[in-house]
Amino acid sequence: MRSIGYLLTHYDVLGAFGVNLQLTAWSVLFSLVLGIILVLLRICPVRSLRLFATGFVNLFQNLPLTIVMVFLLLGAFVQLRFQFSSNFSTNFFWFAVTGLSLYTSAFVCESIRSGINTVPLGQAEAARSLGLGFFQSATLVILPQAVRGSVAPLGNTLIALLKNSTVASAAAVSTETSSLMNTMIQYNASSIVSVFLIFALGYVILIIPIGLLTTWLSNKLAVRR
Amino acid sequence: MTDSPRTSSANMPQTGSTTVQSATTKKKLGPVLVQLQHVNKWYGDLHVLKDVNLTVRKGEVVVMLGPSGSGKSTTCRTINRLERIDSGTILIDGKKLPQEGKALQKLRQSVGMVFQSYNLFAHLTILDNVTLAPRHVLHMPKDQAQKEALELLHRVGVDGQAQKYPAQLSGGQQQRVAIARALAMHPQVMLFDEPTSALDPEMVGEVLNVMTDLAHQGMTMICVTHEMGFARHVADRIVFMADGRVLESESPEEFFEHPKTERAREFQSKILGH
Numbered sequence: 343m344r345s346i347g348y349l350l351t352h353y354d355v356l357g358a359f360g361v362n363l364q365l366t367a368w369s370v371l372f373s374l375v376l377g378i379i380l381v382l383l384r385i386c387p388v389r390s391l392r393l394f395a396t397g398f399v400n401l402f403q404n405l406p407l408t409i410v411m412v413f414l415l416l417g418a419f420v421q422l423r424f425q426f427s428s429n430f431s432t433n434f435f436w437f438a439v440t441g442l443s444l445y446t447s448a449f450v451c452e453s454i455r456s457g458i459n460t461v462p463l464g465q466a467e468a469a470r471s472l473g474l475g476f477f478q479s480a481t482l483v484i485l486p487q488a489v490r491g492s493v494a495p496l497g498n499t500l501i502a503l504l505k506n507s508t509v510a511s512a513a514a515v516s517t518e519t520s521s522l523m524n525t526m527i528q529y530n531a532s533s534i535v536s537v538f539l540i541f542a543l544g545y546v547i548l549i550i551p552i553g554l555l556t557t558w559l560s561n562k563l564a565v566r567r
Numbered sequence: 568m569t570d571s572p573r574t575s576s577a578n579m580p581q582t583g584s585t586t587v588q589s590a591t592t593k594k595k596l597g598p599v600l601v602q603l604q605h606v607n608k609w610y611g612d613l614h615v616l617k618d619v620n621l622t623v624r625k626g627e628v629v630v631m632l633g634p635s636g637s638g639k640s641t642t643c644r645t646i647n648r649l650e651r652i653d654s655g656t657i658l659i660d661g662k663k664l665p666q667e668g669k670a671l672q673k674l675r676q677s678v679g680m681v682f683q684s685y686n687l688f689a690h691l692t693i694l695d696n697v698t699l700a701p702r703h704v705l706h707m708p709k710d711q712a713q714k715e716a717l718e719l720l721h722r723v724g725v726d727g728q729a730q731k732y733p734a735q736l737s738g739g740q741q742q743r744v745a746i747a748r749a750l751a752m753h754p755q756v757m758l759f760d761e762p763t764s765a766l767d768p769e770m771v772g773e774v775l776n777v778m779t780d781l782a783h784q785g786m787t788m789i790c791v792t793h794e795m796g797f798a799r800h801v802a803d804r805i806v807f808m809a810d811g812r813v814l815e816s817e818s819p820e821e822f823f824e825h826p827k828t829e830r831a832r833e834f835q836s837k838i839l840g841h
């Protein structure tokens with residue numbers, strides 16, 4: 343049986359996690375932006391926009407991520423011949439980011455919406471009575487408080503995103519953790535426990551700080567009433 | 568703008584025609600500023616405002632009294648369209664209250680509102696609470712908005728708290744900041760919906776003092792309150808509501824000395840009786 347030390351020095355474990363982290367970072371960015379747009383649509387006064395956002399969120403919350411990825415690859419890439427880049431792995435990297443962002447934005451939207459429920463109705467009434475319009479009330483008064491109230495569920499969404507990045511990359515990106523794990527197990531079958539340990543540990547190392555950070559942030563940012 | 572409206576009943580006009588000339592003093596009232604005409608509102612099957620008519624002139628201080636559930640808050644909230652009405656007309660400065668959109672926002676700027684639960688923006692400092700609307704709605708430069716805000720905070724007696732957050736202030740201080748925040752938009756009329764009801768008794772006075780000063784400075788005010796001292800001495804007119812109707816609209820002296828309706832007598836004996 344090969345030692346963990348051997349495995350770590352002979353395979354680019356750090357590099358694989360690096361790709362995963364990049365995938366996660368871009369997806370965090372896009373899913374936050376898209377999630378905030380979705381939540382604005384879900385509470386806006388225009389009925390058709392509300393319906394659209396509700397449909398979008400329900401769809402992506404209920405579809406398994408693998409299905410989203412497969413649809414994206416089969417639909418956009420194979421059928422529509424859409425490419426982000428002619429470079430094979432760059433192209434698939436951005437497909438993975440797209441799928442993850444679409445999927446995660448639905449959960450970001452719902453996390454923030456749970457935060458909105460913690461903001462008393464009087465805050466919106468005060469904003470309106472001062473002459474602020476819907477968009478100003480939402481972005482200056484409601485969302486800043488809602489986001490502070492939803493740091494914990496947002497943190498969980500983020501952790502799920504990090505784990506999901508392996509799923510997305512399994513479907514799209516060639517050089518990353520899950521396929522590296524496959525390769526390592528293939529060639530080091532006797533060390534399967536060590537291989538799993540390395541990857542499990544890798545995720546624990548990534549996820550624990552996120553958990554600690556969100557707990558800390560959640561307390562620090564909490565809106566005192 | 569005027570002398571203290573507090574007068575003895577000796578120099579009271581004996582008529583009930585209180586809409587044009589305040590009954591309490593020689594206080595001159597301006598043109599009609601707020602007018603509700605045949606306003607009706609339902610919550611489902613519940614008819615909460617029944618043909619409400621109300622005329623408020625510039626500089627007038629109107630206190631709305633009435634038993635719980637009589638529609639005082641609802642009336643107040645329809646005036647800046649926090650509640651929509653089902654029929655009737657509301658005019659502010661001669662202009663019909665718009666239904667939606669930019670025009671409504673414009674009109675709301677001229678109507679300041681103070682709530683029972685203060686509703687200060689919890690994530691913003693006191694200073695930012697007061698400057699938010701002037702900066703983003705009136706597009707006032709930051710330093711001018713801050714200068715005006717500090718003056719207003721001084722005026723309501725909440726100096727030196729500008730960088731604190733609402734939760735760090737007492738209820739009375741928060742409510743005075745809420746008044747300053749509304750005043751920062753230079754409203755033509757101020758609505759108060761039970762501004763002192765959520766306060767500890769020792770803080771009621773400080774808020775009423777600010778409101779009294781405001782009244783003396785000529786602000787047009789519509790106040791829902793259970794503070795009878797304020798109603799008696801500061802109001803130019805008492806509007807008494809019961810079951811969604813305006814039953815009386817009289818000078819305070821007339822209302823308290825000679826209530827015309829049984830409901831008003833009953834209400835007064837409950838409030839003042841013991």
Ligand SMILES: Nc1ncnc2c1ncn2[C@@H]1O[C@H](COP(=O)(O)OP(=O)(O)OP(=O)(O)O)[C@@H](O)[C@H]1O
Nearest residue numbers: 610613615633634635636637638639640641642761
């Ligand atoms: N959002 C609502 N939905 C349904 N009914 C409501 C709503 N708000 C108020 N009502 C009802 O409308 C009526 C008038 O309420 P309103 O709050 O205007 O009374 P009020 O005179 O302000 O009473 P209070 O002195 O208790 O504040 C009451 O019967 C109340 O139950």
Ligand SMILES: [Mg+2]
Nearest residue numbers: 639640641761
């Ligand atoms: Mg009320």
